[in-house]
Amino acid sequence: GAGVSQTPSNKVTEKGKYVELRCDPISGHTALYWYRQSLGQGPEFLIYFQGTGAADDSGLPNDRFFAVRPEGSVSTLKIQRTERGDSAVYLCASSSGVNTGELFFGEGSRLTVL
Amino acid sequence: AQRVTQPEKLLSVFKGAPVELKCNYSYSGSPELFWYVQYSRQRLQLLLRHISRESIKGFTADLNKGETSFHLKKPFAQEEDSAMYYCALLAFNRDDKIIFGKGTRLHILP
Numbered sequence: 001g002a003g004v005s006q007t008p009s010n011k012v013t014e015k016g017k018y019v020e021l022r023c024d025p026i027s028g029h030t031a032l033y034w035y036r037q038s039l040g041q042g043p044e045f046l047i048y049f050q051g052t053g054a055a056d057d058s059g060l061p062n063d064r065f066f067a068v069r070p071e072g073s074v075s076t077l078k079i080q081r082t083e084r085g086d087s088a089v090y091l092c093a094s095s096s097g098v099n100t101g102e103l104f105f106g107e108g109s110r111l112t113v114l
Numbered sequence: 115a116q117r118v119t120q121p122e123k124l125l126s127v128f129k130g131a132p133v134e135l136k137c138n139y140s141y142s143g144s145p146e147l148f149w150y151v152q153y154s155r156q157r158l159q160l161l162l163r164h165i166s167r168e169s170i171k172g173f174t175a176d177l178n179k180g181e182t183s184f185h186l187k188k189p190f191a192q193e194e195d196s197a198m199y200y201c202a203l204l205a206f207n208r209d210d211k212i213i214f215g216k217g218t219r220l221h222i223l224p
Binding site for chain 2: 003035040042045056059091104105106107
């Protein structure tokens with residue numbers, strides 16, 4: 001299929017470990033978004049990219065979180081020194097451009113920090 | 115800062131009855147509003163946007179700037195409407211990010 005792909009679908013790690021979550025957007029989509037969704041909550045904005053650059057990273061909770069998109073396609077969300085409070089579903093979405101409003105979501109990566 | 119509020123976590127409606135999912139927003143500029151839906155075991159997907167003024171699966175939503183609301187409505191609920199519904203706002207030409215409400219679970223009773 002040509003949808004947004006996220007890996008891994010599930011990740012269990014121990015407190016203090018480093019984690020990488022990958023997102024492969026729809027081919028040709030220039031905008032890419034990361035959201036975090038905790039139980040019972042809506043998607044919480046983290047960061048979005050237009051091309052290779054982070055256009056808005058105001059939602060990253062602290063400096064343990066970092067995201068890259070070096071070639072303007074695949075993106076990796078990196079979390080250092082994970083904490084139990086980081087446990088959530090991390091959603092990636094892509095769009096054909098900024099301001100279209102139509103986001104195509106992946107199935108998410110469920111992160112559990114023990 | 116912009117904010118989206120969905121006051122109901124759960125809404126139960128009998129099949130055939132009207133549905134109204136509430137959404138209020140806070141934004142000083144001119145927003146673009148959307149409804150997203152997540153059916154069981156499916157991805158989050160766009161249902162409709164206010165700018166297109168269309169009806170999707172029988173749902174409509176009108177942007178009321180005076181009341182800062184964008185309620186989602188359907189005259190006759192169907193069982194397949196059971197899902198999580200999220201209202202979302204795009205702060206057009208400002209932050210350019212899309213923020214979501216906490217969602218309302220719609221449960222259609224047989």
